[in-house]
């Protein structure tokens with residue numbers, strides 16, 4: 473059985489515990505596709521900004537309906553990709569590692585997100601020396617930081633994150649340009665559980681993932697192509713693109729509660745649910 477974002481959440485799985493989250497989001501006020509820095513972006517294709525805003529609003533409502541806190545950062549004119557808030561920083565235990573973007577088109581977003589955190593009382597904010605695209609490439613499990621490289625975040629950025637957070641960073645090599653950020657190829661479901669698309673990783677990184685997560689949910693090519701792995705989990709509820717029906721079924725079988733949302737307008741920029749959502753992990 474599948475249900476859309478408009479249906480009430482009604483299938484409770486007592487075995488899975490949701491943890492209330494704090495998310496940072498950025499309304500797509502200036503969203504457009506005026507340049508191409510990933511294969512999904514085509515400046516010749518029209519974008520309906522009002523529809524993008526409506527789809528984004530729906531995502532925000534889903535989070536609020538699940539009891540999560542959603543904070544907003546003011547979008548900057550001239551930064552059409554700023555809606556992809558996951559790229560703005562990585563926050564663990566209240567420590568904020570700022571982002572440094574690979575592409576000049578997004579460079580202004582890094583300082584804007586750092587400024588937001590400073591203005592909201594965060595004192596441990598690092599302006600990074602090396603390229604890292606925030607939670608686009610850093611995904612946090614209970615024990616590790618899984619870190620993508622190959623297209624955006626650099627291996628030096630991984631080392632900088634390990635030094636700053638004092639947590640082991642597991643580097644993973646991405647090999648398919650369509651899946652240029654780790655969060656297009658893998659999602660963390662719980663402290664020890666992930667789902668991923670094996671084809672997006674180098675053979676060595678695939679072997680690492682098999683070793684660390686032998687019972688992981690594996691995505692089909694079809695589910696990966698609709699960005700099904702660009703998902704946000706609170707430990708029980710997994711918000712993911714509605715079109716990823718195979719993944720939703722698998723998640724249900726694993727005791728999670730999939731909640732499909734439609735963000736196809738934002739997919740034109742190369743992002744979906746997770747990209748629009750920065751997990752602000754305050755001091756636990």
Ligand SMILES: CN(C)C(=N)NCCC[C@H](N)C(=O)O
Nearest residue numbers: 510556608653741742743747
């Ligand atoms: C899921 N992904 C990839 C993200 N975390 N962010 C989306 C960034 C999209 C932007 N046009 C870019 O290419 O940087």
